[in-house]
Amino acid sequence: MEYFVQQLINGVTLGAIYGLIAIGYTMVYGIIGMINFAHGEIFMISSFIALIALMVLGLFGITWVPLALLITMIATMVLTSIYGWTLERVAYRPLRGSPRLAALITAIGMSIFLQNYVQLLQGARVKPMQPLFTGGIEIMRRGDFTVLVSYLQIFIWVLTVALMVAFTLVITRTALGRAQRACEQDRGMAGLIGINVDRTISLTFVMGASLGSVAGLIFLLNYGVIDFYIGFLAGMKAFTAAVLGGIGSLPGAMLGGLLIGLIEAFWSGYFTVEYKDVAAFSILVLVLIFRPTGLLGKPDIEKV
Amino acid sequence: MSAARQSVAVDAPLLNVEHLTMRFGGLVAIDDVSFEAAEKQITAIIGPNGAGKTTVFNCLTGFYKPTVGRLALNHPTAGTFLLEQMEGFRIPGKAGVARTFQNIRLFGAMSVLENLIVAQHNKLMHASAFTFGGLLGLPRYRHAEAKAVDLARYWLDRVGLTGRADWDAANLPYGDQRRLEIARAMCTQPVLLCLDEPAAGLNPRESADLNQLLTYIRDEHRIGLLLIEHDMNVVMGISDHIVVLDYGRKISDGSPEQVRNDPTVIRAYLGEEEDEELPPEVAADLAANRD
Known part of the structure; x- marks a missing residue:
């Protein structure tokens, strides 16, 4: 039981990261019907930006954690949004109206480009970071095994929920x-009816990138090591989450992210860590076989 | 788009289409058509299928860039806009041209009310300080939104959909969807409303309601209406001015009375009536030969 609770806590934390990234995929898909495969790279870049921001703040002697985090978060969101905006402007807007395949291949190209760009600029070695948060709340104990919710995890949950609420308000209100x-x-x-469609699409990329950037920051804080390659797997998982929840559906992306996080955590807790990705992707295959539109997706009704 | 804006000449008509030509490769869809549409008038564009009516609308609303021609819209307050030079999405916002479609294009997954509010997007976007104000619920945005809802309610009352404001637009019956489209177009607060076959598929009662709605818009809102319609009851009943197109050319232009009696129009619709149209000497000749 205690072990289960601990995995649940870990899984929800992981799910928060995937959910935040998945929103970026699902929004872009919803508005222009394209899978932005470079979104995982945007996430990766944001965790580098967060790391650099924290270093720079440390250099200036700003080490009080709440302040440092706040400044880092704002800086990361702003700079990553600029990346997202530029990506759309440079790579996707010129292809508007061209076949979907062209945009898809461009997205893959941008993904490879951004990966190599970071590798060249930041080097290929993993970048470690000192943990900012330590300690936590013990909620259960049996023998030697204690179930611990770290302060970091609480921070991650609160931040994720707050962002998702704010984001939902933006979309609905x-x-x-x-x-x-x-x-x-x-x-x-x-x-x-007078809506500037190009600008709306740009802002969609900006919103997706800024949510992804928070995921990047959370990833950095949670794992403490990053490299230029983290975007690929996290991006794939988040994309899976978006498809699982029903691509194009925002609650679906959040739910899908949570599920993928839980599946991974439980699988690595009860079975083998090595096969946790297999588990996540297998669930995707099963869902797509039995519910091709995802959990919350609406089936496409062809009008006659 | 300051390049497209000029000051208004006195007494200029609301819309002045001059020498509009639209070619698609070798196909000439519209060939040198000129006409005017005035404020507080319903101008109907009629003609057989394929005459180029919808193409005229597509040029006016920025879907197509005309091959040749000048489309001047004389906005009563904002000056003159040359529509052929404007980016599509600025035409409704700046020049005040709104449009409805032959096939209904509502935002089906939004509620009826939201369809009307999204049509007031530019005002709201401005008031919300690009979203942040809207998110924080600043008074300026709330005020703007309340005004938007007021305008939406006004049009809901007008088209009789107040009771269904919360329905998804896609679930409305056909006739209601047609009226909602007109209401949505009116919520952009246009000076020229372009209606592409608004009466298509309506039953006689709905069609009569539509006539009433359109004359109401003309008389109370004092804007110009441009109407493509096949239903001659609607056209002859409410139009102040009719332009007839055939094969991309303008063949007649005038009041309903003039157009109804114009032989070229009758010919375009009904084909040649050979016996009656023959000059007397030819007819006499024919008669002589028959013997």
Whole structure:
């Protein structure tokens, strides 16, 4: 029981990271029907930005954790958003209206480009970081085994929930969210009622990137080591999460992320760590066989 | 788009289409068509299938860039806009041209009310300080949103959909969807409303309601309406001015009375009526030969 609870806690934390990245995939897919395979790289870049920001702050002697974290988070979100915006502007907008395959291949190309760009700039070796948070709350104990919720995990949950709430409010309540939903349904018509479609798409990339950037920061804090290659696997997992939840559906992305995180944590807790990716992707295969639109996705109804 | 904006000449018509030509490769869809549409008037564009009516709309709303021609919209307050030079999405916002489609294009997964509010996007986006204000619920945004809802409610009342404001637009019956499209277009607060076959698929009662709605918009909102329609009851009943196209050319232009009696129009719709149209000497000749 105690072991189960501990894995649950770990799984939810992992799920938060995947969920935040998955939102970026699902939003972009929703609005322009394209899988932005470079999104995992955006996540990777953001964790580098976060690391550099923390170092620089340390250099200036800002070591009080809440302040350092706040500044780092804002800096990471802003800089990563610029990456996201530039990516769309440079690589995807010129291809608007071209076949989907062209955009998809460009996305893969951008992903490889960004990986190598970081490798060249930051080197191929893993970058370690001193843990910022230590300690936690003990919630259960049996014999030698204690179930621990670290302060870091609590921070991650609170931050993720807050971001997802804010994000949901943007989508459902604000003019921007309404415009995004309109573009998702009929881009041509959205233009005809005066919505600047290109700008709405740019802002979608910015939103996706800024949520992904928080995932990057969380990843850095949680694992303490990053390298130029983390974006690939995390991106694949998050993409899986988005598909699992139903691509194009925002609650689906959050749910999918959580599920993938839990599956991974339980699998590595009860079976073998080596095969945790196999477990996550197998579940994806099963879901797609029995529910091709994902858990919360709506089936496409062809109008006659 | 300051390049596309000029000051308004006095007494200029609301819309002035001059020498509009649209070619697709070798196909000439519209061939040198000029016409005007005035404020507070319903101008109908009619013609047989394939005459180029919808193409005219597509040029006006920025879907197509005309091959040749000048489309001047004289906005009563904002000046003159040359629509052929404007980016598509600026035409509704800046120049105030709104449009509905032959096939309904509502945002089906949004509620009826939201369809009307999203049409007021630019005002709201501005008031929300690009989203952050909206997220924090700043008074300025809340005020703007309340105003947007007021306008939406006004049009819901007008088209009789207040009771269904929370429905998903896709679930509305066909006739309601048609009226909602007009309401949505009106929520962009246009000066020129382009309606592409609004009466298509409506039953006679709905069609009569539509006539009432369109004349209401013309009389109370004092904007120009441009109407493509096949239903001659609608066209003859409410139009102030009719432009007839055939094979991309303008063949007639005038009041409903003039157009109805114009032989070229009758010919375009019904084909040649050979016996009656023959000059007398030819007819006499024919008669002589028959004997």
